[in-house]
Amino acid sequence: MTSIKSLTLQLQQQFLADRSTASIPLFSECLEKCATQVIRDPSLRSELGSYTPFWQQTCQCLDNLRDELAQDQDDETIRALLVDNLRLARNIVANDAINQATAVASGISSHIENMLAWCLLENIPENRPVTRMGVQALCNMVTGNPKQQSILWTVWMNDSGYSALFTKMLLTSDHVTLMSTLVLMLNCIRNDSDRCRMLIESQTGKVILNCLLKNAELVLDDQNTQNFELIFAIFEQLVENGLFSKAFKRFESNGGAALTSNQTILLKLYDSALHRHQSRISLNQSDEKLLIITLRDTCALAVEALRKLPNVSTSALGSGDSSVEKNVTEPSASSDDQDNVRMTVEDTANAYTGVILLLQMIGTVTVDSRSSGELKNVLISSGCLKACLDLLAQAERKIPRITKSMGDIVSDTDTSKGSMGFMYIKRDIVRLIGALTYHDRRIQDEVRELGGIGLVLSQCNIDDANPYVKEHAVLAMRNLLENNLENQAIVEQLSPQESVPHPVLEEIGLKTELRDGQVNIKR
Incomplete structure (x- = not known):
């Protein structure tokens, strides 16, 4: 010795x-x-x-x-x-x-x-x-020792008594202890689908995920540690093993209707993963269906939030597009239904953030050709495409266009200011429609039948609350009309309905009026 x-x-x-x-x-x-x-x-x-x-x-x-x-x-x-x-x-x-x-x-x-x-x-x-x-x-x-990882991780995940210990370790104010805990967890689940599944399915795992999601936003801007990168790496392991859907469902609200804060954070992390690994991570069919159904339901919540706001000046959708009035209408609700809806500020904020994230993710994978062949089928059969157009119609009624001449624009996440908290909604819906209709006759026809052509056309305006919405709308219209005589006929039948005052012209003392189908400017 x-x-x-x-x-x-x-x-x-x-x-x-x-x-x-x-x-x-x-x-x-x-x-x-x-x-x-x-x-x-x-x-x-x-x-x-x-x-x-x-x-x-x-x-x-x-x-x-x-x-x-x-x-x-x-x-x-x-x-x-x-x-x-x-x-x-x-x-x-x-x-x-x-x-x-x-x-x-x-x-x-x-x-x-x-x-x-x-x-x-x-x-x-x-x-x-x-x-x-x-x-x-x-x-x-x-x-570096899978056998010992399996032994300890199995004990930790299968004994609910460890929930309290991991909660203390993950919510500690000491960033060094937190970093070591995150490294420990990452080492245990890296490249192992079984241990990743334990993290998703066990009660201790749910507690751990809850703590990770709380920490994700807290440490995001901390430049002195790598703790956010470690949390993101743990989440990536779940995504790469096809477990995002299970993780998302674990944090459903009791009623299952509104997005929860944890689900919103999960969407943010998933969106980041899709952008960081553009060539490696694709949506599997389970994730696609979940995201589409979630988008449909969240659009309905956003419509409900906007419905309570006063209307703005009506845009000229065009008399020839009768399907706009027929299919894309303001949802009706009885007084009893309205009384049963109690959307909190947090619900509204989550609905807004969720809609934007979901629109961007589905749009991204569609443009990058990373979606499965079933994505468009589910979009139509689930009613998600209709829900998006319903939201676009409601946004057109409730959200005014903004130009910089109108003053400082409020924060895009400020839902306390009513419709002003729903910036980017119009742009991202139009962007998604443009991506979906590219060389796809079936989607072109579906948008027409749902009354969406006039809605998209009405977005061909500058709107600082929806940057580049005009450009996205022009591209979407191009894709909607390409080799589609029925859609082209709808546009040909459109005619201006009224003159809508524009703030830029009003500032210099000019007004617009509609005369014999032509828009004239006068002082």
Whole structure:
């Protein structure tokens, strides 16, 4: 035996046998020296790490030190000794499969977990070095070792008692502990569909996902850590293993009607994943159907939110497009139905954000040809295309066009200002229609039958609340009319219905009037 190994084991035994006679400074010094040497000396690391009594004694030391620290939380000597024991354990198992297996078999992970639970429950800032070292030790026990990952991850996911521990680890204010926890989780699920599925399906996994989603927005702008990137990497593993739909459904509201905040965050992460990996990630049919159904239902919620606002000046949809009036109409609702609808500010904000994200995602995969052949079938059969056109019609009634001359534009997420909180709705619906109708006669006809041609044509105006909506509308009209005589006939029959005042002209004292089918300008 090497001298440092013998001394370490001897001091452990002395500490456990009689605390009063043990030399704490010597024990601490020995642990620090040994933790440094095992990094440089593989033979020492192998000798000590594969020696089961070492792990058994370390487990006892951790328990005793935790108990002593609980009795006297100001004892920095005990706290330092606890960190020294954890550091040695962490270094011994680093990149050594045999040592990792011996450590896990000894049950030291449960002793570390108990220590972490106590430290995080007390939430004492001085305990942060202990929690950091404890999580890092757990992380090193599974890094690069699928067998040990499977053993520990299965225990954690199948025992609901671990929900509280992971909640504390993930919601800690210490960004280093959080980072180590995220690395631990990523190591366990990376490239393993079974462990990813455990994260989605287990009760502990749902708690973990909830914490991750809360953290995602909190750490997004933190430039000092990589915590958001780690959360995103965990989410990417779920997407790449086809588990987005299951994760999304786990956070449905009780009624299942409105988008929840967690679902909105999931959509944001999914949208980012699609843009970051344009050539690798495609929507599977399960995800496509889920997103389309969600878009349909969320459009209905957005329509409900807009319906309560006053109408703006009617746009000239054109008398020839009778199907506009027939098919795209303001939804009617009885007074009883209206009384039953209670959309909160959060519901409205989630509906707005959800619609925009869903329109952009479906539009993106359609343009990039990453969608399956079933996407358009589901869009039509589910009523999603009709719901989008209904929303566009409602937005046309309720949301005024904005030009910069009208003053500063409010924030695009400010739903407290009524219709002004629904910026980009028109643009993104028109963009999606343009993508769907490209060289697709069936969708061209469907839009016509749903009364959408006049709606799209009416978007050929500058609107600073919907940047580039005019350009998207022109492209959509081109795709709608291409080789489609029926659609072309609809446009030919259109005629202006009224003159709508324009704020830019009004500012310089000019007015518009409709005379004999022609728009004239006068002072």
